[in-house]
Amino acid sequence: MDGSFARGHDDYEAITRPVLTVGRSFRRWTMGLGAVVLWAVFAWVWQLWFGLGETGLNRPVYWGLYITNFVFFIGVSHAGTLISAILRIVNAEWRRPITRMAEVITVLVLFFGVGNVLLDLGRPDRALDVVLHPHFRSPLLWDIMSIGLYLAASSFYLYLPLIPDIARLRDQTTGWRHRFYTRLSVGWTGTPRQWHRLERAIGVMAIAVIPIAVSVHTVVSWVFAMTIQPMWHSTIFGPYFVVGAIFSGIAAIIIAMAIVRKVYALERYLQPIHFNNLGLLLLLMTCLWFYFTFAEHLTVWYGQEPEEIKVFNARLYGPFAPYFWTMVVTCLVVPFAILANNRTRTVRGTVVASISVTIGMWLERFAIVVPSLSNPRAPIHTFTYVPSWVELSLMAGCFAAFVLLYMGFTKLFPCVSIWELQQEEASARADDSARVEQAVEV
Amino acid sequence: MARWGLVIDLDRCTACQACVVACKHENNVPFSTPAASNSGRLLTWIQLVAVETRSHGPATPMPLMCQQCDRPPCTDVCPTSATYLNAEGIVAQIYARCIGCRYCTNACPYSVKLFNWQTPAWPEPMTALRNPDVSVRPKGVVEKCTFCHHRLMRAREQARAEGRDLANEDYVPACVQTCPAEAMVFGDLDDPHSEASAWAESPRAFRWMEELGTRPKVVYLREGE
Numbered sequence: 001m002d003g004s005f006a007r008g009h010d011d012y013e014a015i016t017r018p019v020l021t022v023g024r025s026f027r028r029w030t031m032g033l034g035a036v037v038l039w040a041v042f043a044w045v046w047q048l049w050f051g052l053g054e055t056g057l058n059r060p061v062y063w064g065l066y067i068t069n070f071v072f073f074i075g076v077s078h079a080g081t082l083i084s085a086i087l088r089i090v091n092a093e094w095r096r097p098i099t100r101m102a103e104v105i106t107v108l109v110l111f112f113g114v115g116n117v118l119l120d121l122g123r124p125d126r127a128l129d130v131v132l133h134p135h136f137r138s139p140l141l142w143d144i145m146s147i148g149l150y151l152a153a154s155s156f157y158l159y160l161p162l163i164p165d166i167a168r169l170r171d172q173t174t175g176w177r178h179r180f181y182t183r184l185s186v187g188w189t190g191t192p193r194q195w196h197r198l199e200r201a202i203g204v205m206a207i208a209v210i211p212i213a214v215s216v217h218t219v220v221s222w223v224f225a226m227t228i229q230p231m232w233h234s235t236i237f238g239p240y241f242v243v244g245a246i247f248s249g250i251a252a253i254i255i256a257m258a259i260v261r262k263v264y265a266l267e268r269y270l271q272p273i274h275f276n277n278l279g280l281l282l283l284l285m286t287c288l289w290f291y292f293t294f295a296e297h298l299t300v301w302y303g304q305e306p307e308e309i310k311v312f313n314a315r316l317y318g319p320f321a322p323y324f325w326t327m328v329v330t331c332l333v334v335p336f337a338i339l340a341n342n343r344t345r346t347v348r349g350t351v352v353a354s355i356s357v358t359i360g361m362w363l364e365r366f367a368i369v370v371p372s373l374s375n376p377r378a379p380i381h382t383f384t385y386v387p388s389w390v391e392l393s394l395m396a397g398c399f400a401a402f403v404l405l406y407m408g409f410t411k412l413f414p415c416v417s418i419w420e421l422q423q424e425e426a427s428a429r430a431d432d433s434a435r436v437e438q439a440v441e442v
Numbered sequence: 443m444a445r446w447g448l449v450i451d452l453d454r455c456t457a458c459q460a461c462v463v464a465c466k467h468e469n470n471v472p473f474s475t476p477a478a479s480n481s482g483r484l485l486t487w488i489q490l491v492a493v494e495t496r497s498h499g500p501a502t503p504m505p506l507m508c509q510q511c512d513r514p515p516c517t518d519v520c521p522t523s524a525t526y527l528n529a530e531g532i533v534a535q536i537y538a539r540c541i542g543c544r545y546c547t548n549a550c551p552y553s554v555k556l557f558n559w560q561t562p563a564w565p566e567p568m569t570a571l572r573n574p575d576v577s578v579r580p581k582g583v584v585e586k587c588t589f590c591h592h593r594l595m596r597a598r599e600q601a602r603a604e605g606r607d608l609a610n611e612d613y614v615p616a617c618v619q620t621c622p623a624e625a626m627v628f629g630d631l632d633d634p635h636s637e638a639s640a641w642a643e644s645p646r647a648f649r650w651m652e653e654l655g656t657r658p659k660v661v662y663l664r665e666g667e
């Protein structure tokens with residue numbers, strides 16, 4: 001590191017210090033994850049060279065791991081922006097230390113959602129054809145538009161509340177960091193007019209981002225629901241996917257929070273109450289997710305429509321039963337048992353529930369994509385889909401690259417919003433003095 | 443404008459698969475290995491599948507190719523219009539525009555759209571025997587039966603050169619031409635005098651999965667009970 005150490009004392013040094021210093025374990029993790037990413041790059045070049053024949057895909061299972069990951073990552077992206085926007089609008093004070101960590105997940109994970117679609121293309125070199133020859137009746141094009149808008153909006157929504165903190169770092173650093181922060185802080189000096197504008201802009205974005213976020217996962221579900229394939233062609237898919245997205249999103253925030261809290265020793269800011277409150281939200285989503293899953297499956301089972309029931313049986317009793325029932329355990333039984341109990345809704349408890357939900361929601365995406373394709377209407381010969389080493393390597397690479405980028409973010413920007421904490425303390429102090437004055441008057 | 447259609451009499455079909463072979467050669471569909479076939483990578487524009495066409499009795503082997511729907515579920519979902527319904531009712535593929543997302547293969551209820559998993563290859567002596575009228579598809583794009591569209595283009599040019607209108611018998615796909623049992627008839631379904639439209643009027647005629655609203659232009663004639 002060059003001379004970018006703090007000038008002068010800072011009350012929030014606990015938050016800024018990890019940003020400006022790089023420890024040994026950080027380097028070790030970077031190298032480990034970097035190796036995984038490099039391996040994935042090799043696998044990707046391999047796939048580009050030899051074609052998608054190097055995957056485990058076949059006819060009729062034309063979509064597999066990549067599309068599962070696409071839906072999963074886009075789902076996780078609902079972590080940040082949506083949750084943080086809702087909490088901001090309802091003025092939940094406890095949101096302050098967690099919003100940024102959530103928003104970063106959104107922006108970073110969106111790249112991997114889009115990236116997985118590119119990995120899935122037979123001709124990635126022609127991806128631009130989607131722009132040059134767009135066909136607006138294709139739900140994939142709706143996807144591109146809504147995800148593009150979402151990426152722009154959520155990046156902006158992440159950046160706006162960062163400005164005062166960037167300015168704070170600008171004033172504390174020298175060298176390349178100082179130049180970097182100067183450029184990004186866009187002349188922020190903290191005048192009342194700037195504050196007024198900033199808060200207004202954040203308020204507008206928080207509202208604008210909600211319908212965009214809802215539209216994104218609705219449209220992702222429509223990629224499946226707009227076809228007439230059994231158990232894809234379902235009106236419930238829009239809201240079902242949105243609920244699943246928020247569900248896996250909250251789980252992702254809790255995991256990220258727990259790791260950042262431990263690694264950067266931020267126990268003072270990320271307290272058990274945050275885990276408790278998010279745990280309660282996760283519990284609510286567990287119930288909602290179960291309600292949707294139950295409604296979807298009961299309708300199909302009761303109808304006994306031959307083509308649909310084929311997929312249903314494959315999912316519940318056939319070759320996909322292990323995925324399905326593991327999903328039920330990890331998305332319902334485990335989180336419900338842990339989170340419904342006050343004594344287990346601790347930091348550790350919510351983290352265990354979140355890891356379980358993350359695994360379960362990935363399985364849910366898989367159990368939606370593959371069984372329908374494995375049971376086509378036409379009586380053609382079908383094949384079991386087993387992902388190849390290329391697909392598994394690229395999946396590992398996506399997760400590793402995501403963690404790596406997240407780590408990189410924590411070394412450039414504070415992962416807890418300092419000015420929002422200051423604001424909270426100031427208003428608490430104002431409350432106290434008001435109370436004292438009142439007491440004196442009485 | 444003609445509305446090209448294919449009628450297949452399952453009572454005459456002997457399931458000899460001559461149409462399958464003729465199609466493969468006509469359209470430069472690459473050979474496959476048993477290993478590729480066993481992992482679901484077989485490319486074939488026509489395939490015999492067992493379909494229960496009668497209320498009782500065993501399933502019938504039925505030649506299955508692109509059903510050339512009038513309302514194709516595959517064309518709507520294509521993000522680049524690389525597959526579309528052309529003016530004569532043929533569901534066309536633009537190989538050079540296809541990005542290989544395989545959305546159309548998944549949207550097709552007949553599972554007749556195929557993906558090029560790798561660069562097609564022929565054993566050396568066969569390379570010279572490829573059909574010069576049909577482009578060889580690169581890896582990574584989707585393909586399927588085109589009703590031998592290149593034959594339509596050739597027939598139309600021939601008719602124009604001879605200064606006459608295109609007649610029904612000028613244009614016949616390779617599978618129909620080959621069928622030794624004469625179980626297939628091809629022609630303009632809108633022309634009341636064509637043999638195809640006469641066959642399609644048969645009380646035995648059915649369009650597969652027509653309950654989905656796809657309106658296929660491949661018509662099958664059920665076997666007599």
